[in-house]
Amino acid sequence: MHRLRTTERAGTKRGGRPSAGRPNFVWSLPALLFFAFFSVVPLAVAIYLSFTSYQGIPLLPPEWIGLQNWDRLLTDEGLHKAIYVTVALIVLAVVTQVPISLLIGVWAAGPQRNRAVVAALYFIPLLMSTAAITVLFASLVDPNFGIPATLREIFNLPVDNVFSNLLGNSTTALGVIAFIYLWGSSPLHTLIYQAGARNIPEVLYQAAAIDGAGRVRQFVSITVPMLRNTMVTSTLIMVVGTFTSFDIILLLTRGGPSGGTSNLPYYMYDQGIAALDFGYGSAVATILIVIATATSAVMVKATGYDKMAGTQEGI
C-alpha cells in the first residue's frame, strides 16, 4: 500500500499522465450502497445483538447484557474446538485443492482438442448446489449401502475396516468433508488455473526448451511463477469459501461426532439459531467475521494482492 501511494503521488507530480477519463468515487457508489444496505447494515445489527440476550422473537426485544456473551466466549471449549476445526478444514482444502487444481488446470490448458472436452466435464460439479452435492455424498459414504460396503465386498475386507465408520471419528469425518469440498469446488479453481495458464506466452516455453529445460523444470520455473497472481486469487476465494461454509456440515454430520466437525459457521448456527440464543450466536458470528477478514487481509498484504487495487502505472 505504502509503496503504491508513493508511486501514485509521483505519477501525479510528473503530471505527464492525463487524469481525464478517470472515474471518480461516484462511480462506485451505487454498488457500494446497495451492498452496504443488504449486508453491512444487517451485519452491524448482528454485532449489536452480540451484546444482548435475544431469542429471535421481535416481540421480546433484545436485552442489553453488555459483555456477558463475550465473557462466555473466552472460556467456551466448544468455540476453541470450532476454531481448530475451521483451521483444519482450511488447511486440508488448500493442500488438496491447490495442487490438484493447478496440475489439472495447466494440463487442461494444453491446445489438444481432447483436453478441452475433458475440461468441460471437470466443470460439472460446479453446476450442482452444495446441498445437492452433500446429499449425494451422504448416500455414498453410508457404511452399509454406500461405497464402503461395495469396497468391503470387492476386496473381502473385515467388517470393521478403515472405511466402515467414516463419519464416526473426527479425523475421517474431516477427511470426508474435505473431499466433498475438493470435489465440489476444485472445478472452479481448475478453470481459473486453466485460463491463467493459457495466458502464459508460448514464447517463454520455447525459449526454455531451446535452453534444454525439461518438462518439470519448465513447470517449476515458468508456469508456477507466471501463475502467481492466479494462485493468490484462487486461494483467497478458496480460503474464504471454506471459512464460511456450513451446508455440508449441517447436512452430513451436524457437527458430530462430539463436535469433531463443528466449524465456526456451524457452531454459530448450533449455538445461535438452533439453540435460539441469537445474542451468543451473534458473538460467535462476530468472531468468525473478524478472523475471516483478518485472514484475507493478511493474505492480501503478504501477497501484494492489494496493489492490484490501484492502476497499472506502478507496474
Next chain:
Amino acid sequence: MRQRPNYLAGAFAGLWLLIILLPIYIMVRAAFESRATYSENGPLGLPTEFTLENFRYAFDNGFGRYMLNTGIVTLGTVLIVVVLVPPLAFALVRGQSRWTRVSFQSMLFGLAIPAQVVVIPLNFLITKVGLYDTLIGVILPTAAFTIPLTTLVLSSSMREIGNELYEAMALDGAGPVRSFLRLVLPLSKGGIATIVIFAALQAWNNYLLPLTLTRSDDLRVATLGLGIFRQEYSLNIPGIMAAILLTVIPILLLYIFARRALVRGLMGVGGK
C-alpha cells in the same frame, strides 16, 4: 515445438476425471431408477431399469413452478449485478481517490460475510421495506451478496486493458463515461460473461435466503423444492437425484452456451 505426449499427466487427469464422474454417474443412474431398485443395487450398481417416474413425481410436486421462480430470481440477480458491478470495477481499476481503495478493501471484507450471520436482521429489514414474501425481496439481498466476488473477478479482468488504450481515449478528449462505454465495456465482455455465470450460480444455489424471506408455495424456488423430497423422516433418494438433475439442466445449458466467454473472462482473474 510440441513435446511428446505427457503420459503421466494424462493418467493423472484421467484418474481425476473418474473421481469427478463417478458420483455424477451414480446420481444420473439413480434418477432413472425406482426406489426399490436403488436400495437393492446400491450406489455402484449398473443401470438395470429406466423409469421417468421420479421426474413425474418432481413435476407433480410443483417443480415446474419452482424452476420458473428460480429462473426469475436468477435473471433478476444477474441484471442487478450486470448493471451495478461494471461501474464499481471500473472505478476500482481506474479511480485514483483513496475512497476507491477503501471500496476495494470493503469488497474483500464483504467476501467473508456468510449469509447465515445476517439472516435474522435481514429478515427484519426486508419485512420493514415491505418486500417480505416477494421474489424481489429474495433477489435484492442475493444480488448484494454476489457483489464482492463478482467485483473482484471483473476488476481483475478489467486490469488487462492496456494503459495506452485509456490514454488514447483521453487524448481524444473522452470523459469517463465515454471511456467506459466505448473502451471498457466492449473489452470486458469475457469478464462480464464470467460474472454473469458467477451471479447465476449463486442465485441458482441459494437456499437460506429464499427459505427465510418467503413463505408462499407459489414463490418457492427449486432448491427449497428439493426440501419437499427431503421429508422430515424419510428420504426418497432416486426422487432427490431426479430433482437435483432437474436443477442442474438449465444452468448446464447456460454453461454450454457461455463457456467460451467464461474461460476468456477467467483469463483475467489472476492478472498478469
Next chain:
Amino acid sequence: MKNTRAQRVLTLGLSIALAGTVAACGSSDSGTSDEGSGSTASGPAGWRPNDSRPENEIHVLVLGDAAASAEKAAADRFNKTSDVKVVIDTGATAGAEYNTTVRTQIGTPNAPDIFMSWGAAGIAPLLKAKALLPLDDFIKEDPKLKSMFVPSVFDEEVVDGKSYGIPMRGVAPEFMYYNKKVLDKAGLKPATTWDELMSQVQTLKGQNVIPIGLAGADKWPQQIWFQYVYAREIGNDQVAKGLAGDASVWESDGSKKALADIRSLIDAGAFGQNFASVSYGGDGSAALLRSGKSAYELMGSWHYATVGDAKDLGWTTFPTISGGAGQEGEIVGNLSNYYNVSADTRYPDTVRDFLKELYSPDFQKAELALGNLPPTTDAAQFVNSSKKLDASTKDHLTFVSGLVNDAPTFQLSWDQTVPASQQVASQDAAADFFNGAIDADGFIKKMVQITSSK
C-alpha cells in the same frame, strides 16, 4: 500510516454499524406499539388484533413435508363455505428451521395466524412474549375442541391452567421394530425382556447381522434408548422430575443402573461398530432393517412409512427390565403436533372454525391415509371402518392406538421436553455417551446442567 488507515476503515464500519442498530431499534419499537393498540376490542381473552395483517385471509404455516397434503385438503373444504379464506403456507421441512421462521415472524403482519409446535417447551418463549392466544374461550364455545382429543396428549400444551394448543397430525410413540425373517432364521422370538435381548445380541452377531440398527449420525435416535431404559429403571414420573430440573434423579442409583444397562448393550456390540456413520434421513437405518441387515430398531411409529415395505416388518413393545421401578406399559415418544394461534390474529372466529376441522372425519381419514394415527378419541373406529387401508397398515395403527391407550404414562421425547435452547445439547449428550466421548458420570453431569438451565 497503516494504522491510521485501518482506524479510518474501522470508524467507517462503526458508524454504519451504529446507523443500522438505531434503524433496527426504531423499527422494532414501532412494531410492538402497533400491536398493543387493539387490546380493547371485544373477542377472546388475550386477543390483540393487528389490522395490518392481510384482509379476509388467515395464514396457516405447516411443516412442508408429505403430511401437509391433509391440511391443504382441509383448507379447501373449509374455504368452500367461508368468506375469510384459509391460506396454507408450507414452511421448512425441518423442525429447527420451521421454529426459526415462526419466532422471527411472530408479532409482525407476516406472522402466521395458526402454526405448529411440538410441546410445551417449544412454546415457552412465545408465551413469555405473550404472542399466543389462550384457546379456552374457543373451547367454551365448542367443547369438542378439547373433548375429542386424548387427554394425555391434549394436556401437554396446557400451561398454568390455560390451553394453548389443539393436537393435530399423528401420535408417534416409539417402540421396537424388527425384521421377522431375520429373527426366524436365527430361531428367535421378539425379545420381551432385557436379558433376552442381551442374549439375542450374541446369537444375531453369530448370524452376521447387526443386532440392533441405529441411525447414530442423527443423534436423536440414541436418545430414544435413554428414554426407554430410564422409563423401565426409574419410571416416567421420575424422569419427568429429572427433566424438570431435579438433579437427584440423574444422580440416583436407578439412573446409574440405566446407564450401566445401556453401556453393556453397546459394549456387547448390539449396535455394530459403525452406527455413528448411519443416518436416518438418508434411508440408512430403515434400509438396514428392510433388507435384513439388522434385526431390531427402536424407532417412532413413523418408521412404518419410512421402511416402506411391510412384508417382513414386525413391531413390539420395548422389553421389560427385571428389578426396574417403572410400571408396565410406560411409553415414550412424540405425543403429537399442536396448532397454536397468534394472539394478534385478525379473524379469531375463522381460526376457531378452522380448528374444528382437526377432529372432522375427513381430516382424520386423510391423516390415517398418510399413516398417522390422529390423537382423537375416535381414531380407532376410523381405523377399523376404513376400506382404503390394507391389513398390515390397520394392524400397525391398531397396535399404536392400543399402546397409547393402555399406557399409564407417555413421556414426551427428552429433546422436546428440555428448554428449546437445550435441545441440541441433550441430543449431543446421548450421542457422546454412545460413542464413548463421555462416561456415565459425564452423562449425569450434562443432564443436570441441561435440565437446570432455564
